[in-house]
Amino acid sequence: MLDLHGYFPFILKGMVVTIEVALGSLLIAVILGMLGATAKLSKSRVAQGIATFYTTIIRGIPDLVLMMIIFFGGQLIVNDIADKFGWGYIDISPFFAGIVTIGFIFGAYMTETFRGGILAVPRGEIEAGYAFGMTSKQVFFRITLPAMVRHALPAFGNNWMVLAKTTALVSVIGLQDMVYNANQAGGTTRQPFTFLLVVAFLYLLITGVSDIALRLADKKFSVGVRRA
Amino acid sequence: MDYEAIINNLPLYFEGLWVTIQLVTMALAIGLCLSVPxxxxxxxxxxxxxxxxxxFIYFFRGTPLLVQMFLxxxxxxxxxxxxxxxLWPIFxxxxxxAxxxxxxxxxxYTAEILRGAIAQTPFGEIEAAKACGMSSATIYRRIVLPSAFRRALPAYGNEVIFMLHGSALAGVITIVDLFGAARIVNSRYFVPFESFITAGLFYLVLTFTLVWLFKRLEHRWHAYLRPRET
Incomplete structure (x- = not known):
């Protein structure tokens, strides 16, 4: 039978870190995605250019390379700035770097997702909002945003699943997530396979639970839509 | 910025590039052969x-590539x-x-893309093939698979780019691919920006080449879907 030598709580502690990183980066990704989508759909050429540059670069470079640039490079920049102001050495924690990097990467994917979602909202609904005398802010929060969720949800779900798996990369920059802890426990007990397999199933658990949650959300946001 | 370290190590980057290209092409070829059955x-x-x-599909799509490689x-x-x-000399x-x-x-991933494409085969096409008296093996060979491959092409293009990006993980287990080369340069000279951005540029060029290649392929394979030239 599966003998984890009492290391299971240790792995679960790593799982908590994994989930924290995933949710933290999801938050950043959603904010960046909304900003990116707004920029891409705006009339300003500059905003469009910046958003297009952002999504192209992110989708062209592997996430691991980006993580190294932000983790090591970010460390250098922060300390250059800190030096100038005489703050002394500032250490960027892998936790912070991980969340920022993954959030930054998936912000680009969310940009495309949200842009598609906003474009799918029927023009007439937005016009009707304006006709009622709503300000553009009110139209966005009362009409566009709730209506786009349904269109963006499937791609959003995919992004979330990929994001959850991408968090495994933070173990490379030394953050003690469940992959890192499994390698540690596997090394001490000389059973790396057992521990990594447990971690693989914990990932399946995370994606499985997300799948159910997303299906429920889809049902909720598709109320009133008839399907063949 | 310290460009000297990068220029002096360009041969290392090109060696890494070659390893990355090898790994990605071989993995894609083997993966494609496995995915059809x-x-x-x-x-x-x-x-x-x-x-x-x-x-099999559920496991490999549901767990991180890093964990699979470590396993x-x-x-x-x-x-x-x-x-x-x-088998030990291999493992x-x-x-x-990797x-x-x-x-x-x-x-x-490719099997799931193909499965989806096969499931979308219009029923009429299979019905027509049956009416022509084809056996089910012939139907798969002549009707189902060719049209499924065509439908799968755009999604497969994305998968190829994901594989290219995923191949950077090889650098984590001591292989000197593009990412591994950048890691070596960074650890020798401590130039994180220059070393990883250089690798990033190589990956960008590879990605754009692949995107262009798949556009050409789609142009050819989806010729019958294009609006007629006037």
Whole structure:
């Protein structure tokens, strides 16, 4: 039978870190995605250019390379700035770097997702909002945003699943997530396979639970839509 | 910015580039060959036939590539029987472990893409083939697979780019691919920006080449879907 030598709580502690990183980066990704989508759909050429540059670069470079640039490079920049102001050495924690990097990467994917979602909202609904005398802010929060969720949800779900798996990369920059802890426990007990397999199933658990949650959300946001 | 370290190490980057290209092409070729039978079995109506291939797809799409690679590279050494078998020289080498992990991973994703494409085959096409008296093997060879491959092309293009990006993980287990080369340069000269951005530029060029290539392929394979030139 599966003998984890009492290391299971240790792995679960790593799982908590994994989930924290995933949710933290999801938050950043959603904010960046909304900003990116707004920029891409705006009339300003500059905003469009910046958003297009952002999504192209992110989708062209592997996430691991980006993580190294932000983790090591970010460390250098922060300390250059800190030096100038005489703050002394500032250490960027892998936790912070991980969340920022993954959030930054998936912000680009969310940009495309949200842009598609906003474009799918029927023009007439937005016009009707304006006709009622709503300000553009009110139209966005009362009409566009709730209506786009349904269109963006499937791609959003995919992004979330990929994001959850991408968090495994933070173990490379030394953050003690469940992959890192499994390698540690596997090394001490000389059973790396057992521990990594447990971690693989914990990932399946995370994606499985997300799948159910997303299906429920889809049902909720598709109320009133008839399907063949 | 310290460009000298980069310029002096450009040969290392090109060696890394070659390893990356090797790993990605071989993994994609093996993965594609594996994915066709897996996709065919997974689209069967018989639950006994489709259970195993679908579990394969579910596992490889549901877990991180990094974990899959670690399972093979670090994990398999746990088994005494394997360590003493003739297979050990393969599973001892980081290069082969990475190749096996990448191949199985892309096989899982590609099989799911193909399964979806097969499921979307218009019923009329199969009906017509049956009416022409084709056997089910002939139907698959002449009707189902060619049109499924065409439908799968855009999604497969994305998968190829994901595989290219995923291949950077090889650098984590000591392989000197593009990412591994950048890691070496960074650890020797401590130039994180220059070293990783250089690798990033190489990856960008590779990505854009692939995007262009798939655009050409779609142009050719989806010729019948293009609006007629006037």
């Amino acid at each position: 897996i996709a065919l079995l997974a689209s069967s109506k018989n639950i006994l036939v489709k259970a195993l291939p679908q579990a 093979i590279y670090y994990g398999f050494g746990q088994f005494e029987a394997l360590r003493e078998s003739f 001892r080498e980081a290069y082969w472990c 190749l096996i992990a990448f191949s199985l991973n892309t096989a899982g």
